[in-house]
Amino acid sequence: MKILIIGAAGMIGTKLTARLFADGEIGGKPITDLVLADIVAPTPPPMVGVEITTVAADLSEPGVATRLVASRPDIIFHLAAIVSGEAEVDFDRGYRINLDGTRGLLEAIRQAGEAYCPRVVFTSSIAVFGAPFHQAISDDFFNTPLTSYGTQKAICELLISDYTRRGFLDGIGIRLPTIVVRPGLPNKAASGFFSDIIREPLAGQEAILPVAESTRHWFATPRSAVNFLVHAAGLDGEAVGARRNMTMPGLSVTVAEQIDALRNVAGDRVADRIVRKPDAAIMRIVEGWPRNFAAERALALGFHAESSFEEIIRIHIADELGGNWVN
């Protein structure tokens, strides 16, 4: 199988690459070619028996998509995007990269010819939804994004479905939950604190909680995100049907439940490193975010996620901290 990962240098892209490296196959078929593309050249793992190519290119630049699909990969993971905050600050750049970049990729696949119909796995986001919501958002709830990023993702979902329906490609769009615990340094994303309040205390550092403990949100681990991608790559398109985009399973918990789980897993001393410092701006942003889903379609199609926040923390400790934390 020839695999192309666009956005391979990002957090999820790196973990997906490592997973494919470990598996050596996808959907029961050996991986023979792996093309890793991003705006900076990804660092490839040493895969034996696999032709690895790295590409540093901007998908939204003319000709890049055509070049990427020229080798006719069987599976294309399209993870590349600029994040929510940046798409909100820079309107033109958000639309150029998140919408036109994706549309250009779909067009390049279409132009590659009729006999070419790769599986395209597109990472969408729960940002396609905007408040007010029902108690748990059902699979047939409408998309009314409250950010330009969410709008761009919702548009790409529609394109994925239409290009699939027309037979130009075989797409699956998966709406990722907020991914916790994100490894690395705290970033400026408004959602960053959901990871910060777990990761930093486990590293012996204080972390700021800018919202009320009653704040509820929808989570899965980086490990689950990679599972979703690999599972989506192997799905039977006929079983999915015409509705090609779906909300991934996740766990709906409050910040209070996050903190309780941290206390249970790592003790009081760690949990007490969380500093309450309410931030009205962040609270207002988070107010518009989804809190809970009934992701029945994805569950029926075999996707699964974590069932407790303690499990989420233990996966972080296992995958990122080698089993240890700073007490």
Place this chain on the structure above:
Amino acid sequence: MKILIIGAAGMIGTKLTARLFADGEIGGKPITDLVLADIVAPTPPPMVGVEITTVAADLSEPGVATRLVASRPDIIFHLAAIVSGEAEVDFDRGYRINLDGTRGLLEAIRQAGEAYCPRVVFTSSIAVFGAPFHQAISDDFFNTPLTSYGTQKAICELLISDYTRRGFLDGIGIRLPTIVVRPGLPNKAASGFFSDIIREPLAGQEAILPVAESTRHWFATPRSAVNFLVHAAGLDGEAVGARRNMTMPGLSVTVAEQIDALRNVAGDRVADRIVRKPDAAIMRIVEGWPRNFAAERALALGFHAESSFEEIIRIHIADELGGNWVN
């Protein structure tokens, strides 16, 4: 008020122009300028005291949108689109006109500057929905179009909401029901028979019914379509909120109910001019179409449509046939 109608030469555009001509005002303010644009120059009515300009141009051509908004109209009605059947046959042309044309218009408005924020009334379609459906489609049901036309309309709806949220314009997207009774000659649209079976018998002609009489669909008259547009132009944006697109009210009836209504209004001789000739291709297309809606938001915002199919037929006889038909 300066008014721009894009798509002014079409059936709805012509009727909207005539309505504005008759009213002389919109939302209580006198109309001073009227720009009528379409790919062929619209024929303007003789409005006293109103500056009328006609423009023959393709909105999807470079510079056209910028030229159209240069005079900074207060209200823009964007009705221009290629129809469902054509967008399905010519993929590129559908996306170029229905998506890129609309996006270009929104961009031209944005580029016109911060102080410019016109009301944009966009005609969307119930084609943004695709089967399977609930009994009556609610206002928060998701968009899963089964045509490229429906996809393009759904994407434009998302853009209308985002450009409005960002303060670049003040948009309202209205999803029109299937419009009956369409005046003029039978056309090749798959939905044409819903009008044909009323219009042709009233004109003394036979009409072919290609589907089962149990087929249910969602209707409003051309007169209601114009009412929707004028009402949308005057809506308070604050009252509409962030969700800028909505399904218009309509009437859900079966073909059998259409025929009964024709019989009640015009007699057996007229109704007996309908010839049953099932067409598997048309039946399959119609199978994917919406049948019924609970258009509660639009009703709450003051939109209204017909309440019986007899009323729909009587409006056709009054507006198009001067009160007479061929018995």
